[in-house]
Amino acid sequence: MIQDLRLILGLSLTLVVVTVAALAIGSASIPFDDVILALCGQGDPSIVAIIQEIRLPRVLVGGLMGAALALSGAALQGLLRNPLADPGVIGISSSAAFGAVAALFLGFAGLSIWVLPMSAIAAALLATILLSILAGRDASILTLILAGVALSSFATAMTSLLINLSPNPFAMSEIVLWLLGSLNNRSMLDLLIAFPFVLCGVILLSTVGRGLDALTLGEDTAATLGVDLRSLRRRVVFGVAFCVGASVAVAGAVGFIGLIIPHIIRPFVAHGPSRVLLPSALAGAILVIVADLAIRTIPAAQELKLGVVTAVIGAPFFFHLLIKTRRAMR
Amino acid sequence: MSNTHKPNTHKPNTQSDGLDVCDLRASIGSRRILSGVSFQAPTGAVTGLLGPNGAGKTTVLRACLGLVPELSGVITLNGTALADLSIKDRARRIAYLPQGSVVHWPITVENLVALGRLPHGQRPAHLQDVMAIDAAIQAADVAHLRERPVTHLSGGERTRVLLARALATDADILFADEPVAMLDPLHVLTVMDVFAKLAASGKTVVVVLHDLALAVRYCHHAVLINNGATVTEGPPMDVLSDVNLRQVYGVSLVGTIDATRFEVSPP
Numbered sequence: 001m002i003q004d005l006r007l008i009l010g011l012s013l014t015l016v017v018v019t020v021a022a023l024a025i026g027s028a029s030i031p032f033d034d035v036i037l038a039l040c041g042q043g044d045p046s047i048v049a050i051i052q053e054i055r056l057p058r059v060l061v062g063g064l065m066g067a068a069l070a071l072s073g074a075a076l077q078g079l080l081r082n083p084l085a086d087p088g089v090i091g092i093s094s095s096a097a098f099g100a101v102a103a104l105f106l107g108f109a110g111l112s113i114w115v116l117p118m119s120a121i122a123a124a125l126l127a128t129i130l131l132s133i134l135a136g137r138d139a140s141i142l143t144l145i146l147a148g149v150a151l152s153s154f155a156t157a158m159t160s161l162l163i164n165l166s167p168n169p170f171a172m173s174e175i176v177l178w179l180l181g182s183l184n185n186r187s188m189l190d191l192l193i194a195f196p197f198v199l200c201g202v203i204l205l206s207t208v209g210r211g212l213d214a215l216t217l218g219e220d221t222a223a224t225l226g227v228d229l230r231s232l233r234r235r236v237v238f239g240v241a242f243c244v245g246a247s248v249a250v251a252g253a254v255g256f257i258g259l260i261i262p263h264i265i266r267p268f269v270a271h272g273p274s275r276v277l278l279p280s281a282l283a284g285a286i287l288v289i290v291a292d293l294a295i296r297t298i299p300a301a302q303e304l305k306l307g308v309v310t311a312v313i314g315a316p317f318f319f320h321l322l323i324k325t326r327r328a329m330r
Numbered sequence: 331m332s333n334t335h336k337p338n339t340h341k342p343n344t345q346s347d348g349l350d351v352c353d354l355r356a357s358i359g360s361r362r363i364l365s366g367v368s369f370q371a372p373t374g375a376v377t378g379l380l381g382p383n384g385a386g387k388t389t390v391l392r393a394c395l396g397l398v399p400e401l402s403g404v405i406t407l408n409g410t411a412l413a414d415l416s417i418k419d420r421a422r423r424i425a426y427l428p429q430g431s432v433v434h435w436p437i438t439v440e441n442l443v444a445l446g447r448l449p450h451g452q453r454p455a456h457l458q459d460v461m462a463i464d465a466a467i468q469a470a471d472v473a474h475l476r477e478r479p480v481t482h483l484s485g486g487e488r489t490r491v492l493l494a495r496a497l498a499t500d501a502d503i504l505f506a507d508e509p510v511a512m513l514d515p516l517h518v519l520t521v522m523d524v525f526a527k528l529a530a531s532g533k534t535v536v537v538v539l540h541d542l543a544l545a546v547r548y549c550h551h552a553v554l555i556n557n558g559a560t561v562t563e564g565p566p567m568d569v570l571s572d573v574n575l576r577q578v579y580g581v582s583l584v585g586t587i588d589a590t591r592f593e594v595s596p597p
Contacts, residue, residue, distance in 0.1 A: 081434035226421030
């Protein structure tokens with residue numbers, strides 16, 4: 001447990017360092033002292049504007065999203081006892097994206113700023129429930145992945161349909177670019193929209209640790225250890241839906257964070273399903289902030305989209321995990 | 331070995347010590363799994379649940395653990411109906427060692443055994459928890475495996491680690507489903523001795539066994555189940571009579587049932 005505290009402390013410090021670095025580095029480099037001053041609203045007004053209105057929201061939204069996605073992945077993997085259960089891989093993210101696109105397409109998104117995230121969360125919830133039904137009680141890796149593929153294809157097909165039907169090319173390109181997943185031009189309002197939902201999700205997921213530990217021994221034994229499986233399942237499903245739905249609503253579909261991070265963290269916490277949760281959230285935030293920083297600073301004709309970068313790195317990683325898991329299952 | 335045989339009343343006896351199971355009936359879909367199972371498992375005794383494959387032994391255990399939905403019948407433990415216990419209370423009073431040995435994450439043996447303390451609420455920081463975990467690890471003879479990931483162990487080693495997990499709960503009653511199926515002769519004796527000691531310390535032990543000679547040797551009380559119903563219960567030698575063996579198992583005995591037996595040899 002001391003070891004866990006050390007890991008959490010180390011990750012927290014890294015997160016602070018990375019956050020400050022992400023604020024300082026960019027098209028205009030800003031010295032450390034000025035960053036701190038600008039955060040307090042002091043110093044050169046143009047620097048204050050860059051830090052407070054452009055870089056800070058972007059870093060905070062990225063960190064929040066990374067933490068939410070990695071935590072969701074870790075919790076889902078604990079519930080399904082399957083290291084491949086990532087909200088992106090098994091179609092929860094794409095369902096949430098469909099919910100958001102539907103809200104945009106039908107014009108409801110204009111009614112209130114809350115409609116888009118609510119719609120994304122509702123779709124994520126539906127997808128997660130559907131998935132746990134499809135995957136059944138004793139979900140083998142294969143069943144789960146296949147159910148996820150089916151769900152993911154359906155959500156993608158429905159999203160494509162909406163894009164296909166979209167009235168003008170401008171709206172179409174807007175939706176497509178948003179779907180790629182990006183932290184570009186995020187404002188404090190985006191943070192404000194996502195935060196309460198992610199908070200709800202995190203609170204729900206912070207209660208599931210013991211249940212996930214007990215599930216190491218399978219559902220029957222977990223039940224005899226005093227775990228209320230129905231309540232546990234419900235808390236994970238809702239927690240994941242809140243986290244993923246809100247993340248997708250403000251930053252588009254960014255995949256594989258929930259797959260990569262818990263996998264990296266697990267050896268450091270002796271593979272304990274509850275012990276992996278908090279460090280994963282911290283590391284997820286670090287990963288997204290660093291990835292976004294890299295995207296901003298790597299010179300390219302077109303700014304790369306965050307979702308594209310995580311997919312390019314994440315998909316081969318998924319292959320690697322799949323091969324490894326398959327070998328272990330034999 | 332004394333036999334603490336109680337008369338087979340088939341009525342819920344709320345005064346009794348130990349486990350009292352009365353008229354369990356359960357179906358899965360249209361298929362009837364249990365059609366009237368009644369028996370007692372006295373405190374301080376090892377009770378063997380015997381019967382051929384598909385007799386319903388595992389379902390009886392799962393029913394006693396509250397894992398079978400749509401169950402009729404009354405189960406009382408030390409005078410309290412199980413249905414009246416909260417999930418938490420039940421978890422503290424009943425431990426379960428299921429058949430097979432599925433462990434989903436490569437956690438260490440020590441961490442796995444510590445899961446047995448989950449029903450007691452606190453993380454293993456309390457002295458009581460640490461002592462229970464230590465005692466369970468010693469009893470199941472897995473101290474040398476302590477730091478190893480469970481997924482790297484052999485089937486028999488894993489069974490003993492899971493037994494240690496069940497022991498760590500320190501419950502009033504332990505249900506074990508074919509716990510010795512994968513073990514070598516020495517560890518069969520080790521595990522059965524653990525059950526005997528547990529019973530001697532005042533706990534109730536209910537164990538599903540296929541090795542009838544082992545049942546005769548270690549069980550104080552035996553329950554014979556066939557086609558989802560109790561055939562008879564009583565002292566193992568009486569329960570495993572020639573007539574019952576022929577009727578229930580379709581085998582007949584050559585020689586005496588515990589003629590060949592192993593002892594732990596001195597080092």
